Amino acid sequence: MAVHVKYFASLRERIGRAEDRLDAVNGMTVVAVWAALHQDTPLPPNTLAAVNMEYAELKQEVRDGDEVAFFPPVTGG
Amino acid sequence: MAVHVKYFASLRERIGRAEDRLDAVNGMTVVAVWAALHQDTPLPPNTLAAVNMEYAELKQEVRDGDEVAFFPPVTGG
Amino acid sequence: MRVELREAPFDPLAELGHYQHTQAELSGRYGATAVFIGTMRDFNDGETVQGMVLDYYPGMTEKYLWRIVEAAHREWPLLDTLMVHRVGELQPTDPIVLVAVWSEHRAAAFSACRFLMEELKSKAPFWKRERTSAGSRWVEHNTSG
Amino acid sequence: MRVELREAPFDPLAELGHYQHTQAELSGRYGATAVFIGTMRDFNDGETVQGMVLDYYPGMTEKYLWRIVEAAHREWPLLDTLMVHRVGELQPTDPIVLVAVWSEHRAAAFSACRFLMEELKSKAPFWKRERTSAGSRWVEHNTSG
Numbered sequence: 001m002a003v004h005v006k007y008f009a010s011l012r013e014r015i016g017r018a019e020d021r022l023d024a025v026n027g028m029t030v031v032a033v034w035a036a037l038h039q040d041t042p043l044p045p046n047t048l049a050a051v052n053m054e055y056a057e058l059k060q061e062v063r064d065g066d067e068v069a070f071f072p073p074v075t076g077g
Numbered sequence: 078m079a080v081h082v083k084y085f086a087s088l089r090e091r092i093g094r095a096e097d098r099l100d101a102v103n104g105m106t107v108v109a110v111w112a113a114l115h116q117d118t119p120l121p122p123n124t125l126a127a128v129n130m131e132y133a134e135l136k137q138e139v140r141d142g143d144e145v146a147f148f149p150p151v152t153g154g
Numbered sequence: 155m156r157v158e159l160r161e162a163p164f165d166p167l168a169e170l171g172h173y174q175h176t177q178a179e180l181s182g183r184y185g186a187t188a189v190f191i192g193t194m195r196d197f198n199d200g201e202t203v204q205g206m207v208l209d210y211y212p213g214m215t216e217k218y219l220w221r222i223v224e225a226a227h228r229e230w231p232l233l234d235t236l237m238v239h240r241v242g243e244l245q246p247t248d249p250i251v252l253v254a255v256w257s258e259h260r261a262a263a264f265s266a267c268r269f270l271m272e273e274l275k276s277k278a279p280f281w282k283r284e285r286t287s288a289g290s291r292w293v294e295h296n297t298s299g
Numbered sequence: 300m301r302v303e304l305r306e307a308p309f310d311p312l313a314e315l316g317h318y319q320h321t322q323a324e325l326s327g328r329y330g331a332t333a334v335f336i337g338t339m340r341d342f343n344d345g346e347t348v349q350g351m352v353l354d355y356y357p358g359m360t361e362k363y364l365w366r367i368v369e370a371a372h373r374e375w376p377l378l379d380t381l382m383v384h385r386v387g388e389l390q391p392t393d394p395i396v397l398v399a400v401w402s403e404h405r406a407a408a409f410s411a412c413r414f415l416m417e418e419l420k421s422k423a424p425f426w427k428r429e430r431t432s433a434g435s436r437w438v439e440h441n442t443s444g
Contacts, residue, residue: 009354009426010437053359055422069356075438076353076384076425077260077337077396077416086209086281087292130214132277146211152293153208153239153280154192154251154271154405167316182341182391188412189334190405196327246327259442260335260420264413267333271405297404 001026001064003033008071011047024062031058033068046073078103078141080110085148088124101139108135110145123150155227157219157237159210163245164238166191166252173236173254184233184256188263190271196246198284198293205285206244215239215279222273226255229269230262237270239280300372302364302382304355308390309383311336311397318381318399329378329401333408335416341391343438346431351389356424360384367418371400374414375407382415384425 005020012018020037028036030049049056050069062068082097089095097114105113107126126133127146139145156173170189174180196203223235233256240250253270257263275296282293301318315334319325341348368380378401385395398415402408420441427438 006356008356008424009428013437050356050359050424053356053362069359071356071424072426072437073440074420074422074424075427075441076355076423077420077441083211085211085279086283090292127211127214127279130211130217146214148211148279149281149292150295151275151277151279152282152296153210153278154275154296167312171312185338185340187334187336187338189332189336190409191332191334192405193330193332195330195403258340260337260416264335264409264416268409271409275405 003028003062003065004067005033005037006067006069008069010072011044011070014044024064027061029059029061030056030068033062034070043070044072047071048073080105080139080142081144082110082114083144083146085146087149088121088147091121101141104138106136106138107133107145110139111147120147121149124148125150155223155235157216157223159216159239159241161242163248164240164252166238166249169238169252170236170254174256177234180234180256184258186257186260186263187254188257188260188267189252189254190267191249192251192271194244194246194248194250201284201286201288203246203284203286205246207283207285208241208244208250209281209283210241211279215241218278219274222270222278225273226266226270230257230266232257232262232266235266235270237274239274239278241280300368300380302361302368304361304384304386306387308393309385309397311383311394314383314397315381315399319401322379325379325401329403331402331405331408332399333402333405333412334397334399335412336394337396337416339389339391339393339395343429346429346433348391348429348431350391350430352428352430353386353389353395354426354428355386360386360424363423364419367415367423370418371411371415375402375411377402377407377411380411380415382419384419384423386425 001024003022003024007015034043080099080101084092111120236254238252255263255267381399383397400408400412
């Protein structure tokens with residue numbers, strides 16, 4: 001199954017790209033999506049995650065076609 | 078000694094005039110100023126008083142030349 | 155800082171824009187502007203309101219407004235405050251009061267703006283007399299904040 | 300209700316006046332308008348700031364802003380809300396965010412306006428990158444309210 005992954009702000013710069021695609025396996029969690037794509041880089045502390053544009057826990061399971069996003073703490077307003 | 082007395086809003090209408098002058102005596106309090114001018118009408122409950130444009134207690138003593146004001150609770154803004 | 159009473163209708167947004175424009179030394183320093191605008195409604199306490207007179211105590215009212223503005227500036231790190239209050243004859247939809255507060259960060263601006271309105275409503279010498287189809291009546295008490 | 304992201308500079312007071320003018324059904328009903336304007340300062344965390352980029356998550360950011368506006372309307376008796384947030388390249392003194400809330404009485408407008416700003420600041424997906432004479436840096440944390 002395919003998962004679309006996005007990065008924002010400092011995390012995007014650190015990784016050097018704005019998105020990834022992953023052939024995920026059934027039952028994969030958000031944090032496992034990160035681990036599969038960045039085997040040598042643990043998820044930076046305080047990183048936030050979203051699935052289909054809703055904030056998500058790292059342990060949430062992803063489904064085929066999901067958009068998973070990782071980004072640093074927000075600093076708007 | 079002379080005291081200048083002012084009334085505002087519903088109190089002014091009730092009394093039928095906007096001001097009074099009183100020949101006060103030394104040591105007279107704010108509430109005594111009212112009593113001297115309105116012998117048959119007790120000070121209406123919740124009436125506020127000011128002396129020289131500062132909120133004042135009813136027991137504050139007035140001095141020669143003071144401006145004493147009586148008015149109902151405020152309803153601005 | 156500016157505190158003003160107005161006998162004639164005023165446009166709070168134009169007022170605010172103009173005042174801010176004249177305060178050149180504010181530019182680049184403020185991160186937060188908190189504004190409150192009080193407007194006359196056409197309905198109050200269950201009745202349609204056709205007009206209103208705002209009575210005040212010339213001299214004391216201005217003095218009291220300045221006092222609460224100064225109290226806010228002592229309590230919070232504010233850069234500036236503008237307060238404009240209507241008096242006299244008002245029509246429904248007329249702005250009654252404008253309070254604007256500028257500060258570096260939002261907490262001070264929010265807190266001071268609300269403080270100013272609560273103080274103004276509870277203690278500044280203004281009295282409303284509303285005109286309805288049933289006649290004219292003095293407003294007896296203010297709405298709580 | 301309106302929620303908007305803007306790529307280009309905007310004038311919050313003009314925006315507010317225009318929006319209010321178009322909401323004819325509000326007229327006469329609201330007694331209270333609470334407004335907050337967040338503005339880019341030329342100084343932050345001890346350094347002169349020359350410019351800023353506001354990054355966001357297209358799709359999720361708008362969705363999140365609508366969610367907090369809807370939460371405010373569930374929590375307080377509001378008549379209307381306008382929220383405009385800048386994105387992209389900003390210069391010092393540029394407005395960043397405008398939040399305006401209309402209600403019958405002041406408590407709801409004040410509380411909702413502050414709630415919206417706190418929610419926006421703490422959770423809406425926006426990220427600031429500041430440009431100073433020492434180069435460019437992502438802002439690490441927001442100022443608390």
